Each structure stands twice: as structure tokens, then as C-alpha cells.
Amino acid sequence: MIGRIQGTLIAVHPPRLVVDCHGVGYEIDVPMSTLYQLPGINHTITLLTHFQVREDAQQLFGFATESEREAFRALIKISGVGSRTALAVLSGMSVNELAQAIALQEPGRFTQVPGIGKKTAERLLLELKGKLGPDLGQGAGAAVTAQPSSEVLQALLSLGYSEKEALLAIKQISPDASVSEGIRQGLKYLSKV
Template sequence: MIGRLQGVLAEKNPPQVLLDVQGVGYEVDVPMSTFYNLPAAGERVTLLTHFVVREDAQLLYGFLTAQERDAFRQLVKISGIGPRMALSVLSGMSVPELAQVVSLQEAGRLVKVPGIGKKTAERLLLELKGKLGADIGVRAGAASDAQGDILQALVALGYSDREAGAALKALPPDLGVSEGIKLALKALAK
């Protein structure tokens, strides 16, 4: 199994990168969260990988962090969730956001990911419950009911998950819902 690649980033064509490792070019599919954090072409990079062998293909999936790879591996263990859908989930939300969605059982946020319907979202929530541990979902363990309510309110008001999550990070953890929404809206208005 190929667990890690270290080399020069030769090409970047979302969602795939070409990594030159001592003269051998590896085509690696990456989630958009990894893609956006990659250095420029020609720079050195290290990717943690997950290698999939099928009858018709051998595929490499790459991640900048162990958290992303661990979440990917948890996702592909679920019946009906293949590597492409797992990449789609990780492209649509960060690992801490996914852990928070699972801990708060928010199927509505998963349905926003392309390719995931209501039944698949519910199955994901059921299968992942308790499996995205504290090492993967740092924010999920710390998320109080008030933080979950603030996040839901911001998303309902039309803000993206990223914008709402960024505003939530800036708030003190022991804030009430109404005061938290007011402060988050002020921060987002800037």
C-alpha cells in the first residue's frame, strides 16, 4: 500500500494533482480542502495517501492532514459511499465541520453536498456517530447546543457553512444564542 508521497507538485487540475516523486509522476485525486492549501506548482509537497485497487483501476487519493485521510477512510467504510462521494463530502466541508454535523445530527447540511440525498445523509449520520473521535473533530466535542443553534441560524440566513463556521470560531464559547447571533452577524457584516 502507498501511504505517503513526497515530491514536487508538477500539475494542479482540480480535483487531481500530478506529483513528481524522483521522476515518477503520480496522479492523485484530492478533496478541494487539500487542493486549496497546496503550494504552487514546482514546490515540494508531502501527501498522505489512500490507495484503492479495483478490477478496472488503481487510484490514489491524497490528503495534507491525517485528519482528512482518517475521515475519508471512515466515509468509504460506509455501504454505498465510494471514494468519489467521500471526496465530495470532504470538498464540501472541513473535517471539524463534518464532525460537528455528525455530533449535532444535521442531515440538512449533508444534503447540500452534491450527490447526497436525504437517505444517504441519514445513513452517514448513523454510521459516523461516535466514529469521528476527538482527534478528528476537535470542534465537535466543544460545540455546545448554543453554538449549534447559532450556526444553524446563520446558515438559515443564507451564509455558507464556511462563513458561518468562521464567524462561530471568533465568538466566546460560553455565549447565549441570541447574543451569539448578534455578534456573528456584526462580524460577518464587516
């Protein structure tokens, strides 16, 4: 399979671009997040790729980072989510935002993406919960659970709060708080909600 392409960027027609590799021009569909990172025409680029073969087409998708490619692959494994929808999701939100939306179970983040309705958003949340690897959610993990915060999360969960409530409470905790102070701040926030 084609896992990576390096060549000269010769054309950009969003969401498709053409990369010349030793005289062969590859048409590659990319999410907008990758498109924004590209250099100008006639510059050398390297893209990680996903090659898809169907009855009626062979398509090549390109990504600037491994986390984008892995998120794309996780999305297309879901029944009813095709490559176009997966590209739209990655164009509408970063991988970190995707991981955070899944961790916080926020269907509203997905319904903002064109072509995704409420039912599809709920299916995405259900099927992707717990499937994004730690590398995909690094930014979300840092925003949601820092080291002492993971102990605070466990404490709040053991007190009977849902994962969504606990994660929202952790976002309100000051970053330099100890575990006991974090639990106190989390409980204070949850008592107001």
C-alpha cells in the first residue's frame, strides 16, 4: 500500500491537491487542517497517506500528521461514515478537539460539521468512545486531565459523578492545585451545576 508520499506540490484544488513524484502526479484528498500547513506551489512536501480501493474508485488521502491519519482511519471504520464525512470532520475540528468532544460526549461539536446530523453524531460518540489512542488525544488529555487531575477524576467518579460531569469539573480546577484541593474545587463546581 501507499503509506507516504514525498514530492513536489504542483496544484491545489481544495480538498484535492496534486503531488508530482518523479514524473507521476498523484491526486490526493486532504482535510483542511493539512491544507493550511502546506507550503506554496513547486515546494517539496511529505504526506502520510491512506489508500482506499473501492469497486468504482481508488482514492488516496493525505495527512500532515500521524494523529490525523489515525483519526481518519478510526472514523471510516464506523458504519455509515465514509471518507468524505471523515474528511469533513477533520476539516471542521482538530484531532485534539475531536478527542475532547468524544471524551466529554458532546454531540453538538459533530453536528456543526456539514453532513452530520444528530443521529450520526451520537453514533460517532458511541463508537469512538475509548477507541482514540493516547497519542490522538494528547492535547485534549492535557487540557482535560493533567497528572494530579487523573486522581481527582477517579475520586469524582468513585463519588458517583458521571465521566462527563467529572471531566467538566476538572477543567475548572486550577493547574497548580494538589489532589485534595482539586477534589475540593471539583466538588464545589459540581454543587453549583
